Amino acid sequence: MSRRRRGMMSEELKTELAKELGFYETVERDGWGGIRAQDAGNMVKRAIQLAEQAAKKS
Secondary structure, eight states, X not given: OOOOOOOSSOXXXXXXXXXXXXXXXXXXXXXXXXXXXXXXXXXXXXXXXXXXXXXXXX
């Protein structure tokens, strides 16, 4: 039995990052499965950067 993992990022954050990184049109056209692995990696890197910045402000 395989369980589907829940995403760690909200849809809102993923959408914001995709727009910022310039591949949101692909997401709109093909869904999240249509993005390149490199784009997904860049999205994760950017999310980590934002989390680190937020932690420093606290």
